[in-house]
Amino acid sequence: MEPKEASKKRFYLKWPWNVVVYIALVVVLRIFAIPVILLIMRWNKKQQPDGPEEGYCLQRTRGRLTGLIWAALFLAGGGLAIWFFMTAQSMPYEAERLKEEMSFGYYLIPVVGAGAILVGLFLAYRSLRDALVPEKSALAQSIRSQLPHPEETPPVKELFAMVDQDLKQNGLWCGKLGVGKEWVLGDEVSFIPRIRGVFSRMERHTRHAGNRTQVTYTYEIWIVDDRRQRQVTSLRSKQELEEAMDCLRQRAPAAVFGVYDSKEYQDLVYTEDDMQQYAQERAYQQRKARQDEQDHQKQERLAQNQVLTLPDGSVTYRITWDTIHQLLEQPAQRGEAVPFQLVPGIPFQGQGHTFSRLACLAGVGQTQTRILIEEYSGTPGVPGRYAWTRDVDAGEAETVLRGWLQGKIPTLDGWTRMERSGRTWQQTMEHPRKEPxxxxxxxxxxxxxxxxxxxxxxxxxxxxxxxxxxxxxxxxxxxxxxxxxxxxxxxxxxxxxxxxxxxxxxxxxxxxxxxxxxxxxxxxxxxxxxxxxxxxxxxxxxxxxxxxxxxxxxxxxxx
Amino acid sequence: MGQFFSDRVETALKYIYYDLRAGRGREGFQLLQQAVQDGDADACCLLARCVYGPEYTWPGHDFPVDEQAGDELMRRSVLGGSAIGTLLSLRCGVMDRQLARVMPLSFQEAFDTVLDKAKNGEPLCQMIIGNSYYWGDFPEIQGKTREDFDSDDAVEDYLRENYAKCEDWLWRALRSGISSGGVNLANFYRKGKEGLISPRPEKAIEVYRYGAEKGYPSYFFYYGNELYDQGKKEEAFDLYRRAAEAGEPRAFFWAGYSYELGEGVPKDNARAAQYYQQALSAPIQEKENPANRLGMCYYDGRGVEQDYAKAFQLLKWAEDHGGPAMLYYLGACYANGQGTQQDYAKAFTYLKRIDWNCHPGFYLLGKMYCNGLGVPEDIAKGVEYFQKASEVPEAKEELKHYKKTFFGKWVRR
Incomplete structure (x- = not known):
């Protein structure tokens, strides 16, 4: 079915033009470019309401270009230190004075400068590598390391698409931490089935400088996987941290939840004893099995959210297979056909259609049981236009009905498609007849x-x-x-x-x-x-x- | 032949009027049918009363209602010369000029015959005489017109004197064992006769108390209602329970309601549901309230196994039959697809009418507004409803998905 309104493609600054524009702005406006860049970034985000067109992962790796700012600062600092040392060396008197004043510190200046340049180069390399060669980015490596066989991983495009798709469909966002049904995307990536522990870290750091006291906070979420590896993501506020913990509780309920550096954390991360590790894994599997069972029961309950209408007009929501079995058996015992119907509260999907009703007329004696499943009209309370019907033997009737009670639609091969004609059904005419x-x-x-x-x-x-x-x-x-x-x-x-x-x-x-x-x-x-x-x-x-x-x-x- | 009527009619009277607790009303009905076939004119009249409706006998009997057949029986009774039939025909609309011309007994003759039996202690006749005075049939019986009186004052005196006579006869009927005699007696006390006799409501309560003390099932119910209104819930419940046990169908709902709310008795949802179920199967007209209450029990799984289909069927039936719509429950059924097909538009029509502090209802409205389900999306309104639904834990969770922008607009996170 065509959507009512075709989604309009909105204009936005695509990669790498956005970077070009930002650099141009910095060149022209210098420090004043910052608010303009922030505004453009915000507008760019608004123009992509369904998430970044390039995907969350690629956006994040490209975002690592901001590391160039730090790289530039290190390089500039290191260069300045080297330049200072070289200048001092060219003036013997000045060099002597500095040696006297700084003693060993004087010889450290070129070392620190060289170190800063190396760090700067590394940061620049990492930023450019992540942004320009996503295959080698830290994020791609993080995803690969989470897969069961890292050596057999698909190309990076598929890796990113896998995470992006999950986040797009199921993502809950808490700051920069995205939690899907299978993947968690933060500063690194975690595969939810591998998560064994989630720990929040909230620390207050106080620094005294002269008369000033500076307080900073650290908000981090630490995810520990089944190999005791940790993926850490920094968040901006306590609220984001709490929300992230709540989200992960929903998506990885069997994992251990606690506070960073607590006993649970220490036990999970630092246990070397095989027996203890085995016990931890067994406890996790038990929790997971319990959770899966609960989910399964919930699913069954949802599928069984149906109304069974009996021939006498009475209804019930408490449908058991015994009830249905009795209804199928009744005609043989009483000698008369017993019609009944099952109507799900929320129509089922399956076989490319959505179905809203199953009507069954159990056969008497040698007569087969007739089953009709009605397609949902799309509007509650409005009868469907099409239905599929089939006369089936007792065994097949049981299979179809058992499936329906679990929200499953049988394959419709061999079923007759019917079209509503007033209040009755007639077989649909697939091909118009040309003969007189x-x-x-x-x-x-x-x-x-x-x-x-x-x-x-x-x-x-x-x-x-x-x-x-x-x-x-x-x-x-x-x-x-x-x-x-x-x-x-x-x-x-x-x-x-x-x-x-x-x-x-x-x-x-x-x-x-x-x-x-x-x-x-x-x-x-x-x-x-x-x-x-x-x-x-x-x-x-x-x-x-x-x-x-x-x-x-x-x-x-x-x- | 009995003392006042034929044997069969006297036995039928016992089963239908005098001994309600025996539960043999159906047998009485059959006896009357047999007597009618044998041409018993009194039986015709009494059978007519049975089929006119439960208010003429007792709702607990559950006799079939057929007014047309009742009229026909009543005509046969008058033409057959039944004195009680002739008098009662004045009250049921079958008496017309044609019938008046051919009836063998005049009203006065019929009255005298019934009065004679009443004086000799026949309870039904005492009630008929009392009702003749209560309903003001006496001028027609006595053939009095305005011309027979000198002045309006004389008319008033005449009416006052005769209306007042109902009190004595209806009391005698009630004391003699016909419980329905007290119904008009209580009405007489409660309303009086406009411009002639002042109301005495306290005496009406006395009538109910007397009836209850005599063990009449319907009086347990009437007196229970009085006590309930006075706030004596415990005593009221005891009477409702006794009425229900004696088969008074109007008491089932109130006994159940007392159990459900724990009024005058410890809460017991299972027994409440049983009484509601009895009320729904009982021969009474007003079934909307028990249907609604039982529907809610089924929805919540209180006292019965949770069954949304039954809950929705009962709640919708009650609404369709003029009962008050249980807005939250019906709205929740439609919104969650419980017991019916999910229909947000219909759910909204119920939920939006909620005008009390219904937190689960507000939560559903919040969800519908925030997600544009059955109503255009309006996150601000949805968040407002989530905030109002503070007692619902899910509402707090939902609120985490929305944030207020710098400009005060609510948006999805």
Whole structure:
């Protein structure tokens, strides 16, 4: 189905043009470029409401370019120190004075300068590597290390797509920490099934400098995996940290949660004893099994959020297989068909469709059980347009119903697709016929009759003309008001002939009687229709058919 | 032949009016049917009362209602010369000029016959005489018109004197064992007769108390209602329970309600649900309240196994039949797809009408507004509802997904 409104592609500054623009701004505006850059970054983010187009992972690796600022600072510092040392060396008097004043410190200046340059070069290298060669980025390495076989990992594009897709579909964001169903993306990446412990670190650092006291806080989340490796992500506030812990509690409920450097943390990270490690892993697996069981029960409960309507109109939500089994067995015991239906509170999806109802008419004796599953119309309370039906034996009926109770739809191969026609269903015509229109055939003299009336009465072979007449007179514009008089070949149940009638609900023929004749032919099923204003006319047609008096089919039009 | 009526009619009277606790009303009904087939005119009249509706006998009997058949029986009774039938025909609308012309007994003759039986202690006749005075049938019976009086004062005196006679006869009927005799007696005390006799509501309570002391099932219920209104919940509950045990169908709901709320009795949801179920199966018209209460029990799983389908069916039935809509419960059923197909638009129509401090309802509204379910998305309103739903832990969790911007706008995190 086409979306109502095609999502408009919004303009934004793509990589690497955004960097080019930022650099240009810095060149032109110097320090004043900062607020402008921040504004552009904010606008850029707003233009991509569904997350960064390039993906979260690539955005994060490219974001490492900011490391160049630190690299530049180190390089500048180191260069300055070297330059200072060289200048001093070129002036012997000055060099002597400095040696005297700084003693050993003087010889440290070039070493520190060289060290700073090396750090600067390393930072620059790392930033450029992460930004320009994502395959070798720290993030890609982090993802690889989380996979079961790091040596057989797919290309980085697929690695990133794997994490991005999970975050896009299921991501909960707490600051820069994204928690999906399988992956956690922070400064590093964690694979949720591997998480064994989550610890929050909240520290207050006080620094005294002269009369000033500077207080800084550290907010970090430490994730420990099944190999005792730690992935650390820094967060900005206590609130972000608490939210991140809550998110992870939901997504990795079997892991140990606690505070950094607590006993739990120490036990989990530093235990070397194999027995203890084994015990920890076993405890985790037990917690996980319990959690999985709870999830499974919840899923089952959700799938079983259905209403079972019994033939007497009573309903229940407490559906057990025993109840369904009894309903399937009842016809054999009582000798009459028992219709019942199952309506899920939230329609099921499966086989490319969404389904809102299953109706079942358990077979009597040799008759098979008829199951009809109705497609959801898309609007609650509005009947679906299409349905699939199939006559099945007891075993298959059980399989279909058991599946339905778990929210599973059977494969629809071999099922007949039906289309709603008033209150009844008719087989959908897959291919329009091109041959000249033919009148409908007469009913078969030797085939037995079966009557199906709307509502919950089901089908019966034990009826008289009076029953047909009464049912026809009772037809009205209410729900499920219809009558079908059907014949099936006793030797081949695929061959059938029927005449049915319902009162048209809406349209120009609203309130009139729609009589339809249908039958199986070698070319497939066919259907003819005729509208009638009066029930007397309908009675005449049905009577002629029922009593084999030569049904006047001249007014029926094939549809 | 019995003392006042045929044997079958006298036995039927016992089963239908005088000995309600025996639970043999159906047998009485059948006896009347047999007597009618034998042409007993009194039986015709009594059977007519049975099929006119439960207010003419006792709701606990659960007799079939067929007013048309009742009218036909009443006509047969009048034409058959039944004195009680002739008098009662004045009250049921079958008496017309044509019937008045051909009826064998005049009203006065019928009255005298019934009065004679009443004086000899027949309770039904005492009630009929009392009701003739209570309903003001006496001028027609006595053939009095305005012309028979000199002045309006004389008319008033005449009416006052005769209306007042109902008190004595209805008391005698009640004391003799016909509980329905006290219904109009209590009404007479409660309302009086406008411009003629002042109301005495305290005496009405006395009637109920007397009936309850005599062990009449319906009086347990009436007197229980009085005590409930006075705040005597414990005594009221005891009477509701006794009424329910004696088969008074109107008491089932109140006995259940007392158990559910723990009014006058320790809370017991299971027994409450049982009484509600009994009320729903009972031959009474007002079933919306028990349906609603039992629906809520099923929804919450209080006293019964949780069953959303049954809950929704009962709650919707009650609403469709004119009962008050249980806004939160119906809204929750639709919003969560519990017992019915999920329909946020319908859920919203119920939930938006909640005008009390319903935290779970506010939580659902918050979810619907924040996610645009059944209503256009409005995060600010949704957050407002989440904040109002402070007692729902999930609401606090939901609030974590939203933040207020620098400009005061609520947005999704």
């Amino acid at each position: 229109a033919l009148p409908p055939p007469q009913p078969h003299r030797n085939w037995p009759w079966q009557m199906t009336a709307g509502g919950h009465s089901g089908s019966t072979a034990d009826f008289s003309w009076n029953d047909v007449e009464k049912a026809l007179r009772q037809l009205n514009q209410e729900a499920d008001s219809y009558l079908i008089l059907e014949q099936r070949d006793p030797e081949n149940s695929q061959q059938y002939w029927f005449i049915q009638c319902a009162v048209a609900l809406k349209g120009p023929d609203a309130g009139r009687y729609a009589a339809e004749i249908g039958c199986s032919t070698p070319d497939g099923p066919r259907l003819w229709e005729r509208m009638m204003p009066d029930v007397q006319d309908v009675l005449a047609y049905f009577s002629d058919a029922y009593h084999h008096r030569g049904l006047d089919v001249s007014g029926f039009r094939e549809i």
